[in-house]
Amino acid sequence: MKTGLFITFEGIDGAGKSTQLSNAIDYVKGLGRPFIETREPGGTELGERIRSLILDGKNKISAEAETMMMFSARLEHLNSVIKPALDDGKIILCDRFTDATYAYQGFGSGVDLSLIENLERIVHNGLQPDRTFFFDLDTQTANARIAGRELDRFESEAIDFHQRVREGYLTRAKAHSQRFSIINSDRPADEIKGDLLNELAMLCS
């Protein structure tokens, strides 16, 4: 029986997701409710190994194989981390989930969306996040923010890839508007934090 709360955080690279995720973690810690923070790809030993393989730009992997690797990692993550935590009534703060596969592999790399839908159906077995925060920022600003960092496989893609990823997220948000909160991230970090914490307060009440 599912009693916890499953919250996911999404955004194009450089949109400020990680900063806001830390704010969410601090907030939930302050509530004194049991929670876990986790991430995708990752969250389990296998998931972290898959993450290293995928994010290393030196490995040549087709976008379809990459998609299946994401879902292999996700299956382990769901069965050994997410579902048990939900059953224990915990709040789960998860850095990216299946919307990222639609946005990056589907819209960004052109993987057939029906492949992603089929894998989603098999792997999720009906489970979806209760809420997804999408930190939305235009690609020029986001790219400028990550310039100078050491870039992984996806961060080093050209700007038109990130543009397609953003469109992918916006398409998902429109199709699943009950679940998504789009947070305009072209504002001072404190304003963004204010909006996020207001929504979290309602969700966790």
Ligand code: TMP
């Ligand atoms: P991040 O943890 O810094 O957000 O990095 C994870 C990267 O992996 C990010 O560029 C998005 C990418 N990614 C996918 O391409 N597909 C997926 O399904 C997931 C979960 C992440």
